Amino acid sequence: DQQVKQNSPSLSVQEGRISILNCDYTNSMFDYFLWYKKYPAEGPTFLISISSIKDKNEDGRFTVFLNKSAKHLSLHIVPSQPGDSAVYFCAASSPTGGSNYKLTFGKGTLLTVNP
Amino acid sequence: GAGVSQTPSNKVTEKGKYVELRCDPISGHTALYWYRQSLGQGPEFLIYFQGTGAADDSGLPNDRFFAVRPEGSVSTLKIQRTERGDSAVYLCASSLLAGTTTSTDTQYFGPGTRLTVL
Numbered sequence: 001d002q003q004v005k006q007n008s009p010s011l012s013v014q015e016g017r018i019s020i021l022n023c024d025y026t027n028s029m030f031d032y033f034l035w036y037k038k039y040p041a042e043g044p045t046f047l048i049s050i051s052s053i054k055d056k057n058e059d060g061r062f063t064v065f066l067n068k069s070a071k072h073l074s075l076h077i078v079p080s081q082p083g084d085s086a087v088y089f090c091a092a093s094s095p096t097g098g099s100n101y102k103l104t105f106g107k108g109t110l111l112t113v114n115p
Numbered sequence: 116g117a118g119v120s121q122t123p124s125n126k127v128t129e130k131g132k133y134v135e136l137r138c139d140p141i142s143g144h145t146a147l148y149w150y151r152q153s154l155g156q157g158p159e160f161l162i163y164f165q166g167t168g169a170a171d172d173s174g175l176p177n178d179r180f181f182a183v184r185p186e187g188s189v190s191t192l193k194i195q196r197t198e199r200g201d202s203a204v205y206l207c208a209s210s211l212l213a214g215t216t217t218s219t220d221t222q223y224f225g226p227g228t229r230l231t232v233l
Contacts, residue, residue, distance in 0.1 A: 004157070006157075010182035031217075032214075032217070032218055032219050034175060034219065036224075042206070042225050042226050043119070043205075043206055043223075043224030043225050043227055044158065044224045045224070046221045046222070046223070049218075049219070049221075051217060051218060053217075089157050089158070091157075092123055093214075093219040095214055095216055095217050095218055095219055096216060096217065100214030100215065100216070100218065100219050100220075101146060101148070101163050101170075101171070101210075101214060101219065101220075102160045102163065102171065102174075103148075103150075103158070103160060103219070103222065104160070105150075105154055105157030105158045105159070106157050106159050107155065108157055111207060
């Protein structure tokens with residue numbers, strides 16, 4: 001069973017607009033969340049993370065929001081740029097549960113930003 | 116500095132053969148991880164090394180899979196009697212440490228080895 005779910009396989013947005021990528025999780029032991037970006041033929045690259053003690057973390061054009069009660073997080077990219085076109089993976093871990101190293105990934109969402 | 120490197124980038128083998136996949140982590144990183152990414156899926160955890168020892172190998176699918184890191188740097192993932200279902204991209208990652216009680220260290224991934232079992 002998928003403990004981290006990204007229900008949208010793909011998303012297409014116009015350059016300059018906002019991209020919103022969603023992620024849901026089922027394991028209540030998860031308390032640290034990360035987003036990775038992956039280009040073809042490359043490994044995933046870390047983008048941004050958030051601890052469960054926060055509900056928002058911002059880094060430049062990227063903001064991650066966490067709703068613990070809904071077990072939901074989202075990644076906002078504003079403004080979107082064509083170079084943001086990639087597969088985005090949501091991942092979770094459980095540091096307070098003794099597993100700070102094991103990442104559980106979703107299936108990914110392919111973002112396409114059109115010029 | 117150099118990132119995580121993996122060799123070979125592609126490996127085609129026949130069912131039943133033995134394969135070795137190599138990972139060179141970022142210099143100084145004590146933690147090393149192997150993940151497997153099947154088509155249409157996200158990466159799945161296989162094994163975690165802290166230094167030379169496998170601290171958690173719970174993700175290895177069966178005893179045909181084995182990994183070593185004898186000197187605490189380079190790691191080799193070994194697959195015996197390969198099966199068609201083993202076809203996937205095998206990703207290696209490293210991090211300075213594993214993390215803390217409240218966070219996970221950033222894991223830096225290599226480009227992966229695409230394994231095809233015919």
